[in-house]
Amino acid sequence: MTAEERLEKIARGLGDRAAQKLDVAAVANGVIARLRRDEPTVSVRWRRVALQMAAVVLISVAVGLYANSQRTVDFDFTAPVELTELSEDELDQVMDSLLVDQPMFEVAAVGLYDLDEQELEDLLELMEG
């Protein structure tokens, strides 16, 4: 038996007593009882849904406000404008104003599958400090 096989055998043995002592029926009853006590009321459920929707709306508004703050618009929006009425230069202006400057990150994507075992070990050692 190799050392690894011996360790695996020990690991399987460890916890056997815990498994044998376990009162499965009592555990199952306890789980169900807790789930019943924990059952949220309808109003709590709806509150959760409402909170989630509010979070989505807030995030959308925040993103919209941020995007808007990045735009520089030169012409006047007070009067409604049909795009078909705009000249080429004015159309260019509209298109430019819609472009938002954002930093572009170049990501060198390296999957862990690309690394060999030694590189993986080195990486893990680095991460673990």
Added chain:
Amino acid sequence: MAAIPLTEPTSDAELIESWKLGDETAATELVHRHAEAVARYLGAAGAGEDVDDLVQEAFFRAFRKIDTFKGEAQFRTWVIRIASNALKDQRRRIRGRVVLSIEDGGQLADGQGRPDEVLDARETERRVAAGIEELPAMQRDVFLLRAQHAVSYEDIAAVLGTTPGAARVHYHQAVKRLKELL
């Protein structure tokens, strides 16, 4: 010719869908199927006398957030992962507590063989048990899932949020550390 059962046993996936519709007997059946495996993991991970409570906690958490289980691994493996987190939470609350249970020596040192051999085997088990408990959490979980439950590296990676390659490395690192205790 082997007898063909009249009905096929219900799969974990079917039980999970039933539970989502509120069927408590489905939840109970899932506990009966997998509780011992979860207890086995917790016993080896050093949960000591808290195994029963932690098994219950693990299943409670699992059923509460059953919608997050996407079938990326076996249900049992997923619950063991939840049990590992429950154990970590418990240790954070009770710092410095010695949880190694000498009684969880397992089946190896069961009195068969010469007394000195039995003592040696028990001492080795004790050292390995302590070593497992001291492993970094990821290494411990990978090692126990693999050694106790023969979970594939793909499934291990899916539940532990890593990659199969990294899981393999964690396993070998755990074995390397524990080998020194033999």
